[in-house]
Amino acid sequence: MIASTLTTPTAMRDAFVDIVTAELEVNPQLAVVLAEISADRFERAAARHPDRVLNLGIREQLLVGAGGGLALSGLRPVVHTYAPFLVERPFEQIKLDFVHQDVGGVLVGIGGSFDGANLGRTHQAPGDVALIDSLPGWTVHVPGHPAEVEPLLRAALAGQDRVYLRLSTETNRDAHPGTGFQLIRTGRRGVVIAVGPVLDAVLDATATADVTVLYASTIRPFDTAGLCAALSGVDRADVVLVEPYLRGTSAHQANEALSEVPHRLLSLGVRRDEELRAYGTPAEHAAAHGLDARTIRAALDTFLG
Numbered sequence: 001m002i003a004s005t006l007t008t009p010t011a012m013r014d015a016f017v018d019i020v021t022a023e024l025e026v027n028p029q030l031a032v033v034l035a036e037i038s039a040d041r042f043e044r045a046a047a048r049h050p051d052r053v054l055n056l057g058i059r060e061q062l063l064v065g066a067g068g069g070l071a072l073s074g075l076r077p078v079v080h081t082y083a084p085f086l087v088e089r090p091f092e093q094i095k096l097d098f099v100h101q102d103v104g105g106v107l108v109g110i111g112g113s114f115d116g117a118n119l120g121r122t123h124q125a126p127g128d129v130a131l132i133d134s135l136p137g138w139t140v141h142v143p144g145h146p147a148e149v150e151p152l153l154r155a156a157l158a159g160q161d162r163v164y165l166r167l168s169t170e171t172n173r174d175a176h177p178g179t180g181f182q183l184i185r186t187g188r189r190g191v192v193i194a195v196g197p198v199l200d201a202v203l204d205a206t207a208t209a210d211v212t213v214l215y216a217s218t219i220r221p222f223d224t225a226g227l228c229a230a231l232s233g234v235d236r237a238d239v240v241l242v243e244p245y246l247r248g249t250s251a252h253q254a255n256e257a258l259s260e261v262p263h264r265l266l267s268l269g270v271r272r273d274e275e276l277r278a279y280g281t282p283a284e285h286a287a288a289h290g291l292d293a294r295t296i297r298a299a300l301d302t303f304l305g
Helices: 012-026 039-048 060-072 083-088 091-100 128-133 146-158 196-205 224-231 251-257 282-288 293-304
Strands: 030-034 053-055 076-082 105-110 138-141 162-166 182-185 191-195 212-216 218-220 238-246 264-270
Touching: 012 030, 012 039, 012 105, 012 146, 030 039, 030 060, 039 053, 060 076, 060 083, 060 091, 060 105, 076 083, 083 091, 083 105, 083 128, 105 146, 128 138, 128 162, 128 218, 128 238, 138 146, 146 162, 182 196, 191 196, 191 224, 196 212, 196 238, 196 293, 212 224, 224 251, 238 251, 238 293, 251 264, 264 293
Parallel strands: 030 053, 030 076, 076 105, 105 162, 138 162, 191 212, 191 238, 238 264
Antiparallel strands: 138 218, 182 212
């Protein structure tokens, strides 16, 4: 492990590339597997470590399968491409070559839910975390600011477990590095959990609301103790879960955490009931799915009465 290479906040993907490039110099067990995406950013690293920086072309099933093979050989693979090509297309390889073989690795996706909205449905992946969540043994990080990427990524590179790091071009105004649910604001009428880059919209939506706001850049494992602690300071066990991907992805975790507590849960996120067949900006897609500040505030007012 080496000291921080980041002196100023950069885009999440830039942070990822800088950190992994530096770690390749000092960690001979680290290997990077690419499928064209970001290959240009790893050219210098590939020239120095041609046996540990592999670009397999547009072959996403091979990408994940090769990562699993490297893990079986004792290396720590970092498998990277656009989120729909990393999780959705080669999901069988994730299931078999990592989970069934019980090996570890770091999957790093870019694109978030709608970062590539202007590229059409092929480049949208709102269901990625739900798919990963269907498999056992995964840690899931959803940073909301570039400065949060470094501690999460360095811990992932140093470990032996299975990690999904979900990067996005959408960022919050401020960084909140840390583990578990972080207390951002206190109130009495309920608890709102904001995951990753939706925190700013939640803070704007709750600016005048008497609610507790928790923030998570790591959503698996789910911080049961943190949620229960927050609920001890409110009048009613009303929980609102706001996630930047498929609505209700973490609802089962919240309900399990509160299985012995009478509670109400509202899940906000990307709509499940209808596919949005439109191009546009990430902000326009967020608004269409009820993830902008105005719509979140309306949902909170209705739910909390």
